[in-house]
Amino acid sequence: MERDPKDKVIVVTGGARGIGYEISDQFLQSGAKTLIILDILEDVGVNAAKTLNDKYGEDKAVFIKCDVMKDLEKVSEEIFQKYQVDVLVNNAGILNEASFKLTMDINCIALVEWSMKFWEYMRTDKGGRGGTIYNIASIYGFEYSPWAVYYKTSKYAVIGFSRTLGHPFNYEKSGVRVIAICPGFTDTAILTGNSWDWQKEGFENVMANDVTMQTPDTIGKAVVEIFTFAETGSVWVKANNEPMKLAPMCAM
Template identity: 35%
Template sequence: MILKNCVALITGASQGLGKAFAEALLKKEAKVVICDINRAQGAVAKAEFDQRYGPDRSMFMACDVTSLPQMKDVFCETVQTFGRLDVLCNNAGINNESSWEKTISVNLVALIQASYLALEHMRCDHGGKGGSIVNVASMSGFIPAAHAPVYTASKHGVLGFTRSLAEASRLGNYGIRINALCPSFVNTSILDTINHEENLGTFYQFKDSVKNLMNVFGVLEPSDIAEGFVQLLEDDSLNGAVMKITTTKGVHFEKY
């Protein structure tokens, strides 16, 4: 995919990984819709992007990704403003074991919902022009995490959904590539949730085990992950791929 002038919608894009993804696309001269529930932070991100890349390159829309009506509005507004949709990045995510239903709702249900909305707009077999979907999972999608069992379950679900939908796209000639991005520990606000008992609940007692893992494996920066994100979009051979990014191996792929 040539990213220049393509139109991308990124959820959870006001800070952290989503913001890094948005900036990486803007540097490639794409157009980006920043979707986030945090209005204040979204306005800040939009102002920064306006200054660096011009006001016509991005748009911010406040949205709760778990709300189907709100997400429908975001997709419609994206197409009305920029004329089409080429990329969806499902990045929004939380880690709250005390409110595990919400964690599943944001991390998995909303991701599935947004993916299906993207299919409606992009499927070649339904009159669309094709495109690409990147679902942000985690290395937690491969390994057990005592401090966050529901978060881990949600990321396992993201991988299963991504690979299965990618196969459906291939068999159905949707013209859409669907891939998963699985970073190791990244310096974002979600990483800080391990320090708060209100997030981990009864599993807070295991926080030191994950901190030990962080010391062993190190912590990546959002810009490191953005490089892999761009690779998933630009490499037209990738569909159903599961990209891992770690401090020790850099970008590599899970082999099933």
């Protein structure tokens, strides 16, 4: 598949605000044909699509209300009937240390299910034309610290899944590139998620004193920037307002 954002149809889960919205904005700025925003926040999603259409032209952005845990079959069927999708960005996620199950369901299980649905749809060996899947993980998928136990577990899983499904062996068969993106601390709503009581003070102290906060647009720009050259199975880190870096791979 041609590695140029121009004229691509792109689906972004959790695309109504934050990193998802900025990824959508940057893809349209780079010439994408259509940007399909999926989000459970209907009012925010409608406004996001309107803002992007006002900026880039009528019908460049489409909003579909979607709960990633419940609406995969219904929403994917609707999309596949109307569009030839080139890129899926799995961005929807939460930080909720009160519920391991909910965290894994949204951050990991739903991400895997959406990835596999679109992977099967895009597969060149099954009549598709190939494509790209981005999975938004986190720097917390690498870091060793006591904070955000459930969130961190889910993001470790996302990295492992993305590297494995995106392995060149699978890419050669399917023609579908899979890439993981690991943002560092970024100023989004997810940082308001709860933590364990005895970790709250320490985690807030880390955020206040030990990290360099990024803005969501820096992630959006970096994601689109690497579209032209990132290899399948690669994992990229964008943290501390530094340029995107390729994470080292472990091979056996």
